[in-house]
Amino acid sequence: MNPLIHSILLVAGIVLLAWPAGTWLTWVLKTRRLDGIFSAALGKGILNPTSWKTYFLHLLGFNALMFVTTWIVLANQQHLPLNPDGLGNVPWHLVFNTSVSFVTNTNLQHYSGEATYSYLSQLTLMWLQFTSAATGIAAFAGLARGLAGNRDFGNFTHDIVRILLLFLLPIAFIWAILFAISGVPMTFEGAAIATTLEGASQTIARGPVAAFLAIKQLGTNGGGFFGPNSTHPLENPNLFSNILSMIAIAVIPMACVKAFGSLTGKEKHARIIGAVMLAFLLIKVTITVLPESAPTAAFANLPVAESANLEGKELRLGASTGPLWAVLTTSTSNGSVGAMHDSLNPISLLGPFSGMWLNSTFGGVGVGMINFFLFMVLAVFIAGLMIGRTPEYLGKKVEAREMALAAAGFIVHPLLILGGTALFAATPWGADTIHNSGPRGFSEILYEFSSAAANNGSGLEGLGDGTIAWNIATGIVMLLGRYLPILLPLAIAGALAAKPAVAESAGTLRTDTPTFGFMTFAVILFLGALTFLPVAMLGPILEHLIH
Amino acid sequence: MNLLRLFALSIAICGFVYVPAVLGFAKVVVPEKAVGSLVTTADGKIVGSRLVAQAFTTDRYFHPRPSACDYNGAGAAGSNLSPTSPELTQRAEEIIATYPGSGPIPADLITASGSGLDPHITRAAAIYQIPRVSAARNMAPEAVEKLIPSGNLVNVLELNLALDR
Numbered sequence: 001m002n003p004l005i006h007s008i009l010l011v012a013g014i015v016l017l018a019w020p021a022g023t024w025l026t027w028v029l030k031t032r033r034l035d036g037i038f039s040a041a042l043g044k045g046i047l048n049p050t051s052w053k054t055y056f057l058h059l060l061g062f063n064a065l066m067f068v069t070t071w072i073v074l075a076n077q078q079h080l081p082l083n084p085d086g087l088g089n090v091p092w093h094l095v096f097n098t099s100v101s102f103v104t105n106t107n108l109q110h111y112s113g114e115a116t117y118s119y120l121s122q123l124t125l126m127w128l129q130f131t132s133a134a135t136g137i138a139a140f141a142g143l144a145r146g147l148a149g150n151r152d153f154g155n156f157t158h159d160i161v162r163i164l165l166l167f168l169l170p171i172a173f174i175w176a177i178l179f180a181i182s183g184v185p186m187t188f189e190g191a192a193i194a195t196t197l198e199g200a201s202q203t204i205a206r207g208p209v210a211a212f213l214a215i216k217q218l219g220t221n222g223g224g225f226f227g228p229n230s231t232h233p234l235e236n237p238n239l240f241s242n243i244l245s246m247i248a249i250a251v252i253p254m255a256c257v258k259a260f261g262s263l264t265g266k267e268k269h270a271r272i273i274g275a276v277m278l279a280f281l282l283i284k285v286t287i288t289v290l291p292e293s294a295p296t297a298a299f300a301n302l303p304v305a306e307s308a309n310l311e312g313k314e315l316r317l318g319a320s321t322g323p324l325w326a327v328l329t330t331s332t333s334n335g336s337v338g339a340m341h342d343s344l345n346p347i348s349l350l351g352p353f354s355g356m357w358l359n360s361t362f363g364g365v366g367v368g369m370i371n372f373f374l375f376m377v378l379a380v381f382i383a384g385l386m387i388g389r390t391p392e393y394l395g396k397k398v399e400a401r402e403m404a405l406a407a408a409g410f411i412v413h414p415l416l417i418l419g420g421t422a423l424f425a426a427t428p429w430g431a432d433t434i435h436n437s438g439p440r441g442f443s444e445i446l447y448e449f450s451s452a453a454a455n456n457g458s459g460l461e462g463l464g465d466g467t468i469a470w471n472i473a474t475g476i477v478m479l480l481g482r483y484l485p486i487l488l489p490l491a492i493a494g495a496l497a498a499k500p501a502v503a504e505s506a507g508t509l510r511t512d513t514p515t516f517g518f519m520t521f522a523v524i525l526f527l528g529a530l531t532f533l534p535v536a537m538l539g540p541i542l543e544h545l546i547h
Numbered sequence: 548m549n550l551l552r553l554f555a556l557s558i559a560i561c562g563f564v565y566v567p568a569v570l571g572f573a574k575v576v577v578p579e580k581a582v583g584s585l586v587t588t589a590d591g592k593i594v595g596s597r598l599v600a601q602a603f604t605t606d607r608y609f610h611p612r613p614s615a616c617d618y619n620g621a622g623a624a625g626s627n628l629s630p631t632s633p634e635l636t637q638r639a640e641e642i643i644a645t646y647p648g649s650g651p652i653p654a655d656l657i658t659a660s661g662s663g664l665d666p667h668i669t670r671a672a673a674i675y676q677i678p679r680v681s682a683a684r685n686m687a688p689e690a691v692e693k694l695i696p697s698g699n700l701v702n703v704l705e706l707n708l709a710l711d712r
Contacts, residue, residue, distance in 0.1 A: 169560065233596075304652055310660075
């Protein structure tokens with residue numbers, strides 16, 4: 001079948017699944033049925049709603065606990081159990097980077113899982129894949145309550161326990177057993193030693209992969225159990241596991257849009273948001289899947305049978321999996337890969353790059369919707385300027401303070417990406433670590449900072465990113481790229497919630513109309529293009545033009 | 548205080564309920580897949596995993612796709628070379644030179660997979676290797692071809708096991 005049609009059908013299937021998932025998520029975030037059990041286990045305090053400030057402080061506190069625990073386990077893994085392959089000490093800067101990476105839901109990996117971390121370390125990272133995903137969804141729930149007009153944003157602990165126990169764990173369990181059935185290993189035995197038919201010895205790493213893989217995909221985490229992530233045959237054995245994975249990558253970010261509509265009571269508004277996000281996703285799929293069916297340029301003058309670009313791809317997953325996966329994984333801030341992005345055709349890189357640069361169509365679990373909210377505030381503001389009225393969003397006036405916060409929130413992302421890229425491209429920190437020469441080398445640096453700032457986690461993995469400079473720099477970028485884009489929108493929602501509601505008038509840009517959809521689409525497109533087109537020229541577009 | 552209890556509860560549920568539940572399921576329902584889909588000989592020796600490519604270098608066997616990690620099952624990796632990289636051209640030329648007088652080479656035989664452990668080659672790539680394998684084994688090419696399964700994907704280890712039988 002035509003790879004583009006096949007890709008669009010899969011996306012349509014995921015949208016259909018996201019609908020009931022969104023209904024389920026809404027129920028989870030609203031239900032009070034298990035309050036008795038939860039408050040008995042966690043304390044009565046969890047039933048008290050808090051202001052947005054307290055909500056955010058609890059979020060930071062919980063994430064700090066996650067970070068410290070992980071640091072202790074990773075830094076001492078050689079003395080701890082569940083290490084059958086005897087993996088040793090990990091340098092402090094890599095421990096720092098890995099801990100930050102998984103706490104922030106990024107899963108940027110400056111290591112190869114099977115050669116670096118023990119089973120206990122990997123399971124600790126799996127725990128972060130649950131808790132960091134729950135953190136993102138909780139922040140989103142708080143935001144949605146604020147936008148619905150509540151001064152109290154809910155209770156962070158109460159939200160996390162419901163998201164974990166009633167939503168993420170049940171879904172992850174279903175996915176994990178399906179992955180196990182598909183052939184993904186689930187064992188605590190150490191590596192198997194095989195003697196090949198030619199008499200050589202081969203060590204085959206394995207581990208508790210199925211449990212890890214399920215939440216890796218569902219929670220837009222993306223960190224692979226094995227180094228080459230979901231291209232590894234034990235992490236993605238066949239078409240069945242492949243389709244399961246792609247569904248899991250996108251379903252919860254899409255479900256968050258549905259939940260946003262239900263939580264704010266603006267279902268029609270959410271449908272417009274979903275349509276804009278879907279339009280961006282389909283554009284990215286098209287500009288990535290089509291150029292990737294072109295053959296490998298390096299074989300142009302050789303006697304090679306006609307074929308799509310197969311470098312970095314696995315035959316069992318099909319040649320079109322790589323580019324489709326590349327778009328899904330960067331559109332959702334997941335970051336797992338189904339093909340090596342460093343071996344994608346130059347123009348195909350524009351899809352993944354724009355996914356991370358926009359980071360809101362659909363974006364990571366919870367946080368994608370939060371990022372999109374920022375764009376909507378910018379859209380109503382620009383629309384307000386055009387017609388000369390004070391902008392409104394969901395019945396609240398958007399004024400100077402909110403706009404200042406939104407502008408700051410918008411600028412963080414490009415500042416981290418472009419600033420970091422400029423610094424590393426100009427110094428040996430980056431220039432000495434590139435793998436491919438020319439524009440692709442520049443793309444490797446640009447991709448690494450885009451991925452860190454977007455909390456994505458994929459990479460152009462030729463980059464030698466295991467250095468102290470890379471570990472520290474991307475660690476800082478991941479932290480800022482995680483918490484500022486949660487803090488600033490929550491602050492905006494807090495400010496809006498404190499204002500009196502205004503009645504809709506003829507001058508209001510109604511948020512449940514196609515006009516609003518087009519306006520938001522245009523704002524995202526133009527702001528994104530103005531910010532990132534110059535570096536896109538220097539990287540993928542230049543590489544395409546000179547070959 | 549609530550946060551500390553939440554922290555403890557999340558570890559307990561993820562580590563001591565979820566993981567054992569998945570492990571138990573896999574052990575009971577799919578015991579062979581759970582340990583890595585290993586292939587063993589009649590006397591119990593592990594030959595490899597049917598999901599993981601291994602090196603075949605002699606003429607007597609079908610060769611897998613090139614591997615950027617030299618088929619290291621404990622350190623998988625792709626080449627991460629750009630499709631415009633001259634290194635790819637050079638690697639392809641070297642491999643093409645080992646098939647003198649043959650027609651256009653199937654692309655999978657000159658491209659490294661993402662993991663370096665792709666267990667499959669295309670059917671065209673298997674057929675392409677028949678002259679070498681049948682000459683090295685003094686077998687009729689037709690007899691070798693009969694061993695190649697009909698689908699588009701051929702598992703190299705399984706095919707080579709069939710050759711040895």
